[in-house]
Amino acid sequence: MTTAKRALKKYFGYDHFRPLQEEVIKSVLQGEDALVIMPTGGGKSICYQIPALIMEGVTVVVSPLIALMKDQVEGLHANGVDAAFLNSSQSAKQQADVMERITEGSIKLLYVSPEKLLSHEFYYLLLQLKVNLFAIDEAHCISVWGHDFRPEYAKMAYLKKQFPHVPVIALTATADNLTQKDIVNQLGLVNPKKFNSSFDRPNLSLNVAPGKDKFKTILGFLRQRPHQAGIIYCLSRKATEGLSEKLKNAGVNASYYHAGLSAEERARRQEDFINDEVPIICATIAFGMGIDKSNVRWVIHYNLPRNIESYYQEIGRAGRDGLKADTLLFYSFSDVIVHRKFIEESAQKEVSHAKLERIQQFCDAQICRRKILLNYFGEHLEENCNNCDVCKNPPRVFDGTIIAQKAFSAIVRLKEKVPAGILIDVIRGSSRQEILSKGYQKIKTYGVGKDIAHQDWQQYMLQLLNLGFISVAYDEGNALKLTAQGREVLFGERLVNLVHLASMKSDPEVKPILKTGKQEAREGLFEALRKLRLQISREENIPP
Numbered sequence: 444m445t446t447a448k449r450a451l452k453k454y455f456g457y458d459h460f461r462p463l464q465e466e467v468i469k470s471v472l473q474g475e476d477a478l479v480i481m482p483t484g485g486g487k488s489i490c491y492q493i494p495a496l497i498m499e500g501v502t503v504v505v506s507p508l509i510a511l512m513k514d515q516v517e518g519l520h521a522n523g524v525d526a527a528f529l530n531s532s533q534s535a536k537q538q539a540d541v542m543e544r545i546t547e548g549s550i551k552l553l554y555v556s557p558e559k560l561l562s563h564e565f566y567y568l569l570l571q572l573k574v575n576l577f578a579i580d581e582a583h584c585i586s587v588w589g590h591d592f593r594p595e596y597a598k599m600a601y602l603k604k605q606f607p608h609v610p611v612i613a614l615t616a617t618a619d620n621l622t623q624k625d626i627v628n629q630l631g632l633v634n635p636k637k638f639n640s641s642f643d644r645p646n647l648s649l650n651v652a653p654g655k656d657k658f659k660t661i662l663g664f665l666r667q668r669p670h671q672a673g674i675i676y677c678l679s680r681k682a683t684e685g686l687s688e689k690l691k692n693a694g695v696n697a698s699y700y701h702a703g704l705s706a707e708e709r710a711r712r713q714e715d716f717i718n719d720e721v722p723i724i725c726a727t728i729a730f731g732m733g734i735d736k737s738n739v740r741w742v743i744h745y746n747l748p749r750n751i752e753s754y755y756q757e758i759g760r761a762g763r764d765g766l767k768a769d770t771l772l773f774y775s776f777s778d779v780i781v782h783r784k785f786i787e788e789s790a791q792k793e794v795s796h797a798k799l800e801r802i803q804q805f806c807d808a809q810i811c812r813r814k815i816l817l818n819y820f821g822e823h824l825e826e827n828c829n830n831c832d833v834c835k836n837p838p839r840v841f842d843g844t845i846i847a848q849k850a851f852s853a854i855v856r857l858k859e860k861v862p863a864g865i866l867i868d869v870i871r872g873s874s875r876q877e878i879l880s881k882g883y884q885k886i887k888t889y890g891v892g893k894d895i896a897h898q899d900w901q902q903y904m905l906q907l908l909n910l911g912f913i914s915v916a917y918d919e920g921n922a923l924k925l926t927a928q929g930r931e932v933l934f935g936e937r938l939v940n941l942v943h944l945a946s947m948k949s950d951p952e953v954k955p956i957l958k959t960g961k962q963e964a965r966e967g968l969f970e971a972l973r974k975l976r977l978q979i980s981r982e983e984n985i986p987p
């Protein structure tokens with residue numbers, strides 16, 4: 444057994460590495476810089492945690508998620524790893540205590556916020572330590588192309604300058620080509636090894652059905668799949684119990700699982716499921732974490748998941764053996780209402796609401812579902828999957844390139860700072876006070892989309908989002924950003940097919956794309972970005 448594998452077992456209790464983990468660890472142990480792109484939940488942390496445990500010295504982990512640092516460090520402590528964190532949520536005394544512990548040399552992993560990393564006192568601390576690795580988590584934050592840009596991240600080039608012999612590993616779940624280049628350039632990585640594990644699960648067939656006659660539909664679904672193992676995810680504990688009861692009454696061998704059961708009971712039901720004793724389980728999202736059953740043939744969502752990340756995680760439990768597996772999501776508005784109530788009682792309301800809206804849009808869309816899913820995670824699928832309910836029953840489409848170009852050109856001219864509502868008002872030439880007071884009537888694309896009704900523009904923007912040409916920055920007031928594919932459309936390098944709207948009488952007229960318009964748009968775009976970059980580098984100097 445390799446040292447890495449022994450550490451995996453000893454500290455984390457796992458027997459096998461996930462795809463790419465071992466390769467990444469090997470490369471880091473050889474002292475190489477690395478860029479790792481892996482889906483959320485793919486297991487990025489272990490890629491730097493295991494090298495940290497094997498190597499002498501301390502690994503410094505930069506993460507923007509202050510709220511998560513404490514959890515991670517506590518998790519490591521529980522596994523017997525000495526770790527600590529430093530960020531602005533701690534008092535001066537707490538920070539001083541941590542600093543002292545660090546200089547004593549027992550800590551293997553030190554998590555810091557980017558602000559902390561850039562402080563002078565931390566720099567002097569770094570000089571005294573034997574740092575064996577810098578891990579930059581959520582590395583897409585470094586790029587203005589990503590939708591989570593953090594100015595502090597843009598200053599981290601100093602690490603490689605001041606500590607040229609310490610390897611740097613950058614990790615993220617979302618990075619298109621441009622963002623990847625940005626990460627490498629801005630961190631100054633030297634011949635980095637690139638590891639990219641795709642989100643794509645081509646063996647999963649994605650299907651959405653209206654949330655009515657659910658029980659009848661499920662019975663029909665099961666009849667076509669005798670003896671197959673599957674999970675039915677429900678929103679409430681009560682629903683898991685009720686549904687499994689109904690299934691049993693219909694002669695189906697099913698059980699239920701939720702966090703309200705005793706630990707022994709949960710373990711027993713999980714065992715029964717894994718051993719195919721009871722092949723069908725009705726469960727809340729408490730079920731599945733860490734369950735490694737390769738032959739789950741289907742996953743049904745009895746209720747709408749709260750966001751696309753959860754949906755992806757949960758359907759991901761099907762077909763781990765790579766063989767075909769089916770997924771079915773029941774979509775009903777009553778579930779949306781339930782989620783909204785939950786969200787109102789939680790922190791981070793705005794983002795959660797936006798994410799809920801996004802999964803509704805996924806369900807409503809008439810666009811290849813796999814395409815939407817991959818776009819959501821920043822990957823682009825060129826061809827339709829021909830394996831989802833939309834592809835099997837495709838809608839009528841027309842060439843919507845001009846429509847898209849009008850919108851994209853306006854997005855660029857508005858510096859990727861406005862949400863869809865304002866954008867549509869600008870292209871439709873609205874004389875609303877909010878538009879005029881900001882001077883938006885002076886931008887070149889003001890009024891170019893007058894011929895299309897406001898609600899139709901909304902539909903088109905949604906399609907363009909689902910097609911992956913634009914993205915929404917939830918934490919910047921839902922500002923619209925253009926993706927790499929969107930830029931190709933703007934520059935006339937790619938065509939866009941849009942789905943016919945019910946309100947459309949005939950296909951809109953398609954005019955040739957003007958070369959001059961293209962160049963102008965390109966220059967405008969790069970000018971805007973140049974300015975943004977300049978502004979960032981002018982802010983405070985990089986220490987020291």
Ligand code: ADP
Pocket residue numbers: 457458459460461464481482483484485486487488489733
């Ligand atoms: P990411 O940062 O990529 O979103 P994490 O590093 O948080 O993902 O890991 C997600 C989950 O997967 C964690 O619960 C982790 O313990 C688990 N995990 C990671 N690697 C493995 C592995 N090799 N075997 C089993 N579970 C793993």
Ligand code: MG
Pocket residue numbers: 487488580
């Ligand atoms: Mg992570």
